[in-house]
Amino acid sequence: MPERLQRKTAHSPTHSLSDRALADFKVGVDNVIFSVDTAQNRLLVLLVMRQEEPFLGQWSFPGTLVRHGESLEDAAYRILAEKIRARNLYLEQLYTFGGPDRDPRESAHSYGVRYLSVSYFALVRFAEAELIADGVSGIAWYPLDQVPQLAFDHNKVLEYGHRRLRNKLEYSPVAFEVLPELFTLSDLYQLYTTVLGENFSDYSNFRSRLLKMGFLSDTGVKASRGAGRPASLYRFDAEAFAPLKDKPLVFI
Amino acid sequence: MPERLQRKTAHSPTHSLSDRALADFKVGVDNVIFSVDTAQNRLLVLLVMRQEEPFLGQWSFPGTLVRHGESLEDAAYRILAEKIRARNLYLEQLYTFGGPDRDPRESAHSYGVRYLSVSYFALVRFAEAELIADGVSGIAWYPLDQVPQLAFDHNKVLEYGHRRLRNKLEYSPVAFEVLPELFTLSDLYQLYTTVLGENFSDYSNFRSRLLKMGFLSDTGVKASRGAGRPASLYRFDAEAFAPLKDKPLVFI
DNA sequence: TCAAAAGTGTTTATGCTACACCCATGG
DNA sequence: CCATGGGTGTAGCATAAACACTTTTGA
Numbered sequence A, B: 001m002p003e004r005l006q007r008k009t010a011h012s013p014t015h016s017l018s019d020r021a022l023a024d025f026k027v028g029v030d031n032v033i034f035s036v037d038t039a040q041n042r043l044l045v046l047l048v049m050r051q052e053e054p055f056l057g058q059w060s061f062p063g064t065l066v067r068h069g070e071s072l073e074d075a076a077y078r079i080l081a082e083k084i085r086a087r088n089l090y091l092e093q094l095y096t097f098g099g100p101d102r103d104p105r106e107s108a109h110s111y112g113v114r115y116l117s118v119s120y121f122a123l124v125r126f127a128e129a130e131l132i133a134d135g136v137s138g139i140a141w142y143p144l145d146q147v148p149q150l151a152f153d154h155n156k157v158l159e160y161g162h163r164r165l166r167n168k169l170e171y172s173p174v175a176f177e178v179l180p181e182l183f184t185l186s187d188l189y190q191l192y193t194t195v196l197g198e199n200f201s202d203y204s205n206f207r208s209r210l211l212k213m214g215f216l217s218d219t220g221v222k223a224s225r226g227a228g229r230p231a232s233l234y235r236f237d238a239e240a241f242a243p244l245k246d247k248p249l250v251f252i
Numbered sequence C: 001t002c003a004a005a006a007g008t009g010t011t012t013a014t015g016c017t018a019c020a021c022c023c024a025t026g027g
Numbered sequence D: 001c002c003a004t005g006g007g008t009g010t011a012g013c014a015t016a017a018a019c020a021c022t023t024t025t026g027a
Helices: A072-083 A154-171 A185-196 A203-213 A238-244 B072-083 B154-171 B185-196 B203-213 B238-244
Strands: A025-037 A042-049 A063-065 A089-097 A114-124 A139-143 A216-223 A231-236 B025-037 B042-049 B063-065 B089-097 B114-124 B139-143 B216-223 B231-236
Touching (some): A025 A154, A025 A185, A025 B025, A025 B114, A042 A185, A063 A072, A072 A089, A072 A114, A089 B089, A114 A154, A114 B025, A154 A185, B025 B072, B025 B154, B042 B185, B063 B072, B072 B089, B072 B114, B089 B154, B114 B154, B154 B185, B185 B203, B185 B231, B203 B216
Parallel strands (some): A025 A114, B025 B114
Antiparallel strands (some): A025 A042, A025 A063, A042 A139, A089 A114, B025 B042, B025 B063, B042 B139, B089 B114
16 A cells, blocks of 8 residues: 655754654454355355453454464464364455554553554465364355444455455466365356456457466366356366466466 | 465364463554666665664665554555655555564564554556655665565565566556556556566557547646657546546556 | 767567467267 | 357457657767
């Protein structure tokens, strides 16, 4: 997010005490975890119901505060592992939200401690992802278009995550982190349309473009789903993809 | 940066005291400020010499710790304003580095306080950017290929910044934040070659592609630099560009 | 009048788009 | 045998890549 300098009124550099009035922080990690239900063509995001103040009883992204000796990424994996059992997953840092007053705990009982949130963006395979209901808290896959008002600034976080997902889909092979290991080309196409919206491309063109790239291997196995001609099941061939890594790809 | 789950040895969820052993943080902001010297076709990055421990006397990015009531972005603008007077600048968040042991102060005198760094990516116009030498500390524009060993993990931060710069150049009109207000098309071309490396495109093709996009307006004024035919001075026309915003552009 | 830098144009190959069409299956 | 979804092919247009050429200046 670009920000433009608008002749801000700078803090006067008084070299006084205020120079050392550093804020103390707790650092939280929040995971925006996406998945796609290929059967129903729905884009899902994982929400948990908060069991503590603030925002008790509201939906939010699974998050945690960072512990002693723990890296940000470790913390991200830790809550992830608490909420979900997934065999395969993709995780990367999303954005850091750190304004004052973004967390109601700040001004309250905790002597000016600030809460900063480093958000992470994750993708998991829907079929392989087993939610861990600990019997107490709520946890649910929410269709993206039905996400309610969230705790903290999490609706803004979601915006960032969604934008990242769309970009990733276009320029990197993340789709195969979300699809089951074996998938048909229409599965792939449906995934793209549900995330990127209708009319992003013609099916047959999408198909030939992807096949020409050469990293989708036809297993020969056919999948019959109701009426119509059975489709071939494909698999993403990581070796064949390797040379294309960090080349400017377009999956449009 | 994608990270892959490698069956990490998770912290045992003992529900013991360790559950609440939250780390305390100071949060720093570090600015990776790029500029381009069009006269000499050099890509520059702003470094300051540290005046305090740790890493006293080593080069680093201008940074500061976040103060009470100050947002991350405010802090970024604050140090920026301390080091440089710029009329126009571009700033966006880059990445957050937060592993334990990234700052030697952590294990030392400050009872386990962690130091986290939110890095920002900035672009300024070389001619308009006036460095503020406060008489004490060193400050300098370093050509990217001559950057020395830096303090903290700043060499890694620089890698991130450089990658971001290259991507931004290809997909967004940031080049015009770095160029002077009036520039020739070869200035623009030189900028792209110095950042993206030789042979990213033929000059004449680059030229016609850019002109066809229609947001470069010819001022009619000619600029003569030594021998050769004088070049037209162009200006970036923000209004003409507006409709193309967030369309998938390619400036290759 | 020549070299250097700016600017124009042309040719060829490649790619995207929009279709029309054929194939295999279940009902 | 027909509706449904899977899969193939192609004509026309737009763009990219390579390169030859012209124009305008300083020396």
